[in-house]
Amino acid sequence: MKEKATSFDIAYKAGVSQSTVSRALRNSPLVNEATREKIQAIAKELNYKVDKNASNLRSQQSDTIALLLFADPTNDDSDINPFFLSMLGSITRACAKKGYDLLVSFQQASDDWHADFEDSNKADGLILLGYGDYVDYEEKLIKLLDQGTHFVRWGAEVKNLPLISIGCDNHQGGIEMTEHLIKKGRTKLAFLGSASSHAPEFFDRYKGHCQSLKDNGLVVNQALQFNALYTEEAGYQAACKLIAGGEPFDAICAACDLIAIGAMRALQEHGISIPEQVALVGFDDIAVASFTFPALTTVKQDTQLAGELLVGTLLDLISGEEVKTTLIPPELVIRKSCGNEL
């Protein structure tokens, strides 16, 4: 392994000062055109790369963003919700586009947060992503805020905290999934997903669901709501309870696609046909959704837009610009699980 070249080596070869090399390599307009070209040629020849540790140390910025992905602690961590994996992909791409590197870290909600990333100057800012018990997070978020850490989170808007969030308009999404079912002639709609402030995204979807029910002259039947968190298994369990409960239903709104897929399994095991006997709508539009049988009608969250907004907003925040919490409009993707399209 060869010794790594430094800017001094280049300076020596080029017959200029090290300062000039540094400037030339960063395309400073202060450097003479010809000098710059010469220096860059030598740098290339020597396979020189700026030492990031040195340059970051000196300039006190890292051009790196850290992504903290929270896994549901009830989950064994081998399965991350595919929705978040998809977000990870779009965030990575958005960072690359802006010339930032991305440090990825999976966290347990219970962990001591590695908010150190910014404190230790490894990252200029943080993106927080993942479901989890919001109530548990809150104090940590406040701590981050206190420390003056630059961060943006994915999720439901929080009213009384000056948090910058990018999230889906879950309330609107809840309305759309419900509306669609009602238009299909369903009247006894169940909702599978936790309805509490511990899971604000789901709660918002549920509230949208309830509002749509009311707007369409239907009543909210508490006996048709069952809690479930994030997983296929939870969806399966909730659907089993729903079936066992005996309360008649002809449609299910699932708070996320994984829950919908679990519900699908439960329905199939009980010989209940989809969509003939029970129509089903999910939320997220993960890749799997188009491969289930029948293909799942769902509310899509635009992960690409989300990634760009998350990164863009964080960078604005870091550079001291005015930023604000943004809601992304959901989009109903109609497939087969609620009957054929009209």
Next chain:
Amino acid sequence: MKEKATSFDIAYKAGVSQSTVSRALRNSPLVNEATREKIQAIAKELNYKVDKNASNLRSQQSDTIALLLFADPTNDDSDINPFFLSMLGSITRACAKKGYDLLVSFQQASDDWHADFEDSNKADGLILLGYGDYVDYEEKLIKLLDQGTHFVRWGAEVKNLPLISIGCDNHQGGIEMTEHLIKKGRTKLAFLGSASSHAPEFFDRYKGHCQSLKDNGLVVNQALQFNALYTEEAGYQAACKLIAGGEPFDAICAACDLIAIGAMRALQEHGISIPEQVALVGFDDIAVASFTFPALTTVKQDTQLAGELLVGTLLDLISGEEVKTTLIPPELVIRKSCGNEL
């Protein structure tokens, strides 16, 4: 935002020298117990975090690994094969376990590689992951080798290059998927997936497939092999060609699950029943595989083990230990797409 504390601030407060602070914070045995505790308490109180840029610059190591994920350039980059996303997850976890940070970067196969990560001292080593045209990669791999970069790749073993790879035993996997079909009484097996050195993983699976055919007294019918790369769409196209080709077949080996899923769609569109008329096996065992209809029998690659091996091997390599290319044994996961279990 408060000023960040430095080790000098702590030294001042503790009434010791900065060197001692540095030692105490790294739990050096050279420091007196009481002194260390005092220093650590002050550090905590001041919310002090070691500046990684400074410490990395000085110690010339970063405790960071970079993961380069290659996207198939023919793909619009919004979809990364879920198999790699799953690998990403397991690698992230393996890094965390070892106390390393992970820098993630998506690359186009055509890009100038950011092998800079190591050159620029941002990472101590690289993990290379992703399908792509191997032939295109080769010269870049050689360049990495020449530079003395520490890296480990996921994929098929390469014979004439001193590359360290971690990969699945694709040949064995090809045998197992084929054997299973033959045991189910199928005799006219098609193979969907590129059979060329441009896609060595697929090629190895194909070779295993052919060998199994021969071992069981069946002939390899070239008319039943169709090229396809990595995607659902490619699988769909290949299956359509297979069907249109007119050569009779009663089973399909798909080189990856996405291809299998595409083939499934083609078969269903043509009114061909699975598994009655045609049995189907995939490769990878992505999460979707258990949600298709019928559920997909497939050859599982153990991503968790893969992640641990990739990270562990890379760290060994960095610390100068002897390392070697390792093959992970595949595992057949039997579901419904080849008929009910015996």
Next chain:
DNA sequence: CTGAAAGCGCTTACAG
């Protein structure tokens, strides 16, 4: 066990 000092490789005022 502790401290004074050098130095990792850059960027950036400052002076010309």
Next chain:
DNA sequence: CTGAAAGCGCTTACAG
């Protein structure tokens, strides 16, 4: 447009 010099915040010989 260019150079000499300071300094980012640590770690690590070196000396005691």
